[in-house]
């Protein structure tokens with residue numbers, strides 16, 4: 110039984126938007142009971158709109174983590190920007206994340222005009238303050254305050270959980286009253302297959318350097334459950350033979366390391382033994398290939414849930 114002094118339940122959606130690498134995925138993971146989004150130091154790590162669900166006694170908050178907004182150069186990138194735009198249009202609150210350690214530039218100016226058309230309440234989160242001197246923060250805050258676009262400006266460190274409780278308390282205040290739409294046990298709407306492919310892709314990003322910035326994708330080719338063992342067949346897509354070479358490494362060393370890291374992560378994540386059969390497949394210019402992009406996109410959402 111709820112006491113009458115309690116606040117009414119609130120529920121709604123929050124979009125995290127911003128330039129690549131601002132820390133959007135790190136922040137969403139921070140608010141969820143379990144890691145959902147993959148994170149890397151490389152730009153364009155997040156490729157789709159990811160849905161994360163937080164259920165607590167205050168209500169239900171649904172996060173949209175989005176791809177960073179950048180100048181699109183491939184069909185894939187145009188789809189990424191579209192995913193960010195849809196999240197922006199549908200959210201009850203927009204959080205613009207900015208890397209406070211980077212100087213304000215053209216990309217930031219563009220973000221302001223991109224979100225500026227929307228009537229939705231906006232909150233600015235100046236992230237990565239663990240890396241910035243306090244004195245340098247004040248002019249940044251003033252710069253954003255002058256735009257008149259934001260209801261709130263909050264300096265945070267998503268990584269160190271500094272200021273993040275304040276963000277959450279603030280966000281609840283902007284959500285409409287009403288019960289949540291999702292089962293409170295649900296963390297997300299994405300199928301396990303997609304989440305597994307993402308976790309493998311995270312290991313690919315972590316184990317490759319600048320020679321392979323964003324040209325990879327991971328496709329789950331097969332999935333069999335044999336008692337407490339799950340056998341997963343997965344392919345890493347490369348755009349060229351040269352990229353395949355990089356992914357495989359001398360004597361297959363790199364793909365072995367990726368596979369080992371992914372397997373141990375997946376065993377913890379799926380709570381069972383995993384046999385991971387990982388291959389590299391060359392698909393020329395897959396970022397322009399409608400068939401492959403459709404195939405990748407199909408795995409992202411379960412039918413009927415979005």
Ligand SMILES: Nc1nc2c(ncn2[C@@H]2O[C@H](COP(=O)(O)OP(=O)(O)O)[C@@H](O)[C@H]2O)c(=O)[nH]1
Pocket residue numbers: 127128129130131132133134135136147148149150151152153154155177236237238239240265266267268269
């Ligand atoms: N120092 C610092 N690094 C952060 C912070 N938040 C995120 N990062 C790092 O910034 C990089 C990009 O983070 P990510 O969440 O993938 O950014 P996204 O592209 O906006 O989703 C990763 O290496 C993160 O560990 C922060 O508050 N402080």
Ligand SMILES: [Mg+2]
Pocket residue numbers: 133134135146147154155174175176177
């Ligand atoms: Mg991200």
